[in-house]
Amino acid sequence: MPDTIPADSVGLVEPTTVHFDQPLQLSCGQTLNEYDLVIETYGELNTEKNNGVLICHALSGHHHAAGYHSMEDRKPGWWDNFIGPGKPLDTDHFFIVSLNNLGGCHGSTGPTSSNPVTGKLYGSDFPIVTVEDWVDSQVRLADHLGIEQWAAVVGGSLGGMQTLYWSMAYPDRLRHAIVVASASKLSAQNIAFNEVARQAIMSDENFRGGQYLEQGTLPKSGLGLARMVGHITYLSDDAMGQKFGRELKNEEFSFDYGVQFQVESYLRYQAENFSGSFDANTYLLMTRALDYFDPARQFNDDLSQALSPAQARFLLVSFTTDWRFSPERSREITDALLKAGKQVSYMEVDAPQGHDAFLMNIPRYVNAVAGYMKRVADECKEASV
């Protein structure tokens, strides 16, 4: 909890729920007749409404990207080091919008919401949504906010996939696309790790076919396992080595299956923590959205062709030790953009933190985003004169 709110913080913030009652056609064929999106906004929308920046979240993210909900909060929003006055996503210049995606478990309509048709909680009846569906719903949100064109859409990991799709499906509705530690599609290994996570959740006796909330149970151990696998793969071997090494919790081996090594203790803590605060059906759904995203598929695997409608300028960033969304994946996107004649800046950041690096204060990365967004802010002002 902050004793005082730091000067470069957006301060105390409050989420807003936006209700949509225009039916949304989903990729799976189903239609959501109405739905809510929970959002937070930081900074002010200018008169010209040309300074909007949309933040798209990753697998376990949500709308609370910056600031504090109360003075009792232990931690600020998940990307607080990037969002605030004077920060790379500078709230003195930008109107920043962060949402919880459809299917999420932080207030937007999803598996933990009540199904208006049955009056019961959706649970596993909530349809599988895709990156494309999310972007479609985000377009509605932009309309609702009166934002014809975002100054930038920004996202890391799964958020980067949404940013990419914005650029190809709604080319005239964003001027810049910032895609961090992302990929145009998952590799077989990535899908495999997601499948382990899903199997862990679905084989938990408390999963109850996904209707655990209705039945008053929680598949905590399955969701915890899924999170453990995630955690290991978001960190690099080096990062884990530096953080934990082979350090023991107690001095001697106890020759049992309790916690022996610090890294075991850390994983169990993460699992326990996460499984008490996240929804298992949402986790399943997010991993499927990751698996399915592959915009080049309908273009004979020609990503360049898929990206050809894009009008935005691009900034791509990757991190050397990120092995789930490796630099190679970002280079593929960069190559495809260049081939399609787009403007793209690409930066490969030397960082030991693995995939998690995209959330961190790494000077070269922070400075690049800050510098890029400074230029975007200047453009907004020029256009406003």
Add this chain to the structure above:
Amino acid sequence: MPDTIPADSVGLVEPTTVHFDQPLQLSCGQTLNEYDLVIETYGELNTEKNNGVLICHALSGHHHAAGYHSMEDRKPGWWDNFIGPGKPLDTDHFFIVSLNNLGGCHGSTGPTSSNPVTGKLYGSDFPIVTVEDWVDSQVRLADHLGIEQWAAVVGGSLGGMQTLYWSMAYPDRLRHAIVVASASKLSAQNIAFNEVARQAIMSDENFRGGQYLEQGTLPKSGLGLARMVGHITYLSDDAMGQKFGRELKNEEFSFDYGVQFQVESYLRYQAENFSGSFDANTYLLMTRALDYFDPARQFNDDLSQALSPAQARFLLVSFTTDWRFSPERSREITDALLKAGKQVSYMEVDAPQGHDAFLMNIPRYVNAVAGYMKRVADECKEASV
């Protein structure tokens, strides 16, 4: 099933059970008063008894390394491509001994055996055994076979750890140590993956505190998950990409959590197959043996000092895309051996198959082992003259 036994096969083989009734003191403090080891042997022990080669198995391995148990066998032993007449471990020259380690589930005394004290199955009461314990039991086996000194001890992965320990603890009982795709200790990431496997098994409702056999259940889904994680990490990202890519099982996405991608189908098959034929308590125990092995620990992390008693000559092999037992780990061992003034040859093989490469017919690797063992065979003959 082979229609005819191939000419370079060791042919039909039969396992033998060797009973030991001299108590074995284990690292954990407990004592096994008596135990069985199941072994297979290929080739003939010569009069001088100087041509013995011991094969140490990895996590899910066993004594059946080569040949067929019957004409109905679909597959030969797990290292059949390396063991046989004219093969790198040439049964025309060597007497090859392969065993199932203590704690295993293929006939040697372990969790699925009857505890002579209680008359019940051991289950989770079987003590955690270590690499050191295994080697101690293998020394007894050598004594039983009348082999004073192995021509070579050979092992990949966890088997390589046993080989390393032989060289430091029983330096005068082997002339050569062949250590493939191994490490002198696991990294934090490796321990973390092992912990996920253990948690998957132990949180399965059918695990019953490890007494599932007594209670007539099987923690199949937990063991299956453990195997899935293992499989993903034994393959490289590239290997999975080449093998499965993003290929779909059916043409269209079905928007559910069934099998969509080929890689999911493969993993589920592997999980199902393995969990029906392997013992969960053995799996737990093997992962702990991996975690614990760290011979440099008592020498202030100075591996060179730990290896200083060794008299054997060493061949080390690693594979470029092996990220669980990476070339870096083998180079650490090589460096430590060189620093300690030992004879060591090290080969880093360019191979896309990840950790699994150690089981495969990769020409450079096969030729190196064959060439090395040819010299060892010549030495045996010279000493016999």
